[in-house]
Amino acid sequence: KAGVTQTPRYLIKTRGQQVTLSCSPISGHRSVSWYQQTPGQGLQFLFEYFSETQRNKGNFPGRFSGRQFSNSRSEMNVSTLELGDSALYLCASSLNGLQETQYFGPGTRLLVL
Amino acid sequence: DAKTTQPNSMESNEEEPVHLPCNHSTISGTDYIHWYRQLPSQGPEYVIHGLTSNVNNRMASLAIAEDRKSSTLILHRATLRDAAVYYCILRASNDYKLSFGAGTTVTVRA
Numbered sequence: 001k002a003g004v005t006q007t008p009r010y011l012i013k014t015r016g017q018q019v020t021l022s023c024s025p026i027s028g029h030r031s032v033s034w035y036q037q038t039p040g041q042g043l044q045f046l047f048e049y050f051s052e053t054q055r056n057k058g059n060f061p062g063r064f065s066g067r068q069f070s071n072s073r074s075e076m077n078v079s080t081l082e083l084g085d086s087a088l089y090l091c092a093s094s095l096n097g098l099q100e101t102q103y104f105g106p107g108t109r110l111l112v113l
Numbered sequence: 114d115a116k117t118t119q120p121n122s123m124e125s126n127e128e129e130p131v132h133l134p135c136n137h138s139t140i141s142g143t144d145y146i147h148w149y150r151q152l153p154s155q156g157p158e159y160v161i162h163g164l165t166s167n168v169n170n171r172m173a174s175l176a177i178a179e180d181r182k183s184s185t186l187i188l189h190r191a192t193l194r195d196a197a198v199y200y201c202i203l204r205a206s207n208d209y210k211l212s213f214g215a216g217t218t219v220t221v222r223a
Contacts, residue, residue, distance in 0.1 A: 004156070033211075035211065037213075042212070042213045042214045042215060042216075043157070043200075043211060043212060043213035044212060045210040045211060045212060048210075056210060058210065090156050090157070091156075092156070092157075092211075097209070098209035098210060098211075099209045101159045102157075102159065102211060103159070104155075104156030104157045104158065105156050106154070106155055106156050107155075107156050
């Protein structure tokens with residue numbers, strides 16, 4: 001089976017812009033989660049989607065949003081980018097939810113200038 | 114949230130075992146101990162997990178102290194491909210959101 005794929009792999013934006021990141025889970029996986037990883041804060045949970053519905057949410061502002069499509073692919077959007085949003089954004093998938101082993105993609109590295 | 118403490122870095126020679134310690138003195142009875150690793154330029158990868166008993170799989174072994182306040186990940190024969198950051202985390206049965214700290218950076222010398 002193909003692993004979790006994320007596009008794009010690298011992105012450069014400027015403050016105030018918005019960005020959309022895409023994630024394709026492992027075939028058959030219905031749960032998709034998003035994480036932000038920075039050197040200072042480590043890995044932090046953003047949200048989880050299952051069957052096109054947000055099921056769990058971390059402690060991030062409303063500028064961070066996401067959605068999931070009927071084929072389980074997911075997108076994450078960050079609006080009004082700030083310098084502090086520069087990070088590696090990771091997507092993980094599992095068959096049914098967070099309680100299972102999470103399979104991570106390679107991430108999208110976002111740099112906000 | 115129960116926290117874990119790991120050394121910042123460890124070095125090993127190729128083909129030798131690596132013992133990675135993790136302290137989790139505030140662990141609760143329902144917390145599972147999980148280990149993930151992250152190779153350079155890749156996303157985290159699940160390694161192993163356990164609750165009370167020692168666990169083995171094809172990647173590693175997990176030794177859990179009797180009081181569960183510490184654990185050790187054992188890589189039996191380190192290879193250059195094992196060079197990564199290793200994260201020890203606790204996952205509660207009622208909150209499965211993953212959260213990693215700084216982890217232990219493992220360097221393997223040829």
